[in-house]
Amino acid sequence: MSDSLSEDRGSSSDGTEEQQRLHPAADAASRAPLARAARILLVPYSIGVLLLTWLPAADAGKVTGVVAVLAQVLAAWGVPFPVAYTVLEFTANIALFVPLGLLLPIAWRGLPTWSVVAAGCAASVMIELVQLTMPSRYSTISDVVANTLGTAVGIGIVRAVSKARRTG
DSSP states (O other): OOHHHHHHHHHOSSSHHHHHHHOHHHHHHHHHHHHHHHHHHHHHHHHHHHHHHHSOHHHHHHHHHHHHHHHHHHHHTTOOHHHHHHHHHHHHHHHHHHHHHHHHHHHSTTOOHHHHHHHHHHHHHHHHHHHHTOTTOOOOHHHHHHHHHHHHHHHHHHHHHHHHHHHO
């Protein structure tokens, strides 16, 4: 056994770091259920997003109407309705794609950050292109920006939590 390995053993109080370094297959196996759960959750999440974005506006409005209600509440407090609605809708679009940024890197460990963000952007562009063909829907660049930002926020959370777990 090398001196550096002996020193490493001394630095780990519970042996977990050493086990992960010496037995990467065991470490990967311990993450497998989480990856499988993330992959499974991607299915209903994707279906929900597609229903929300591709249903006719009247049907989707039953869910997204909360943005208008909240904008009316803010308007009663003095915030102009168009400003409140625009900010809330942009924020809702960010929130809509945070789960994608969370689930993709958990489902497929090792995906580069740029590829997760690109997947979110591509999904958003696809949604907006389909909405162009729907008379009751409006396709906007701001939705693509917000959705892509939401994906980036999601992967940022995953990276931050992962780093905190490694260092703490």
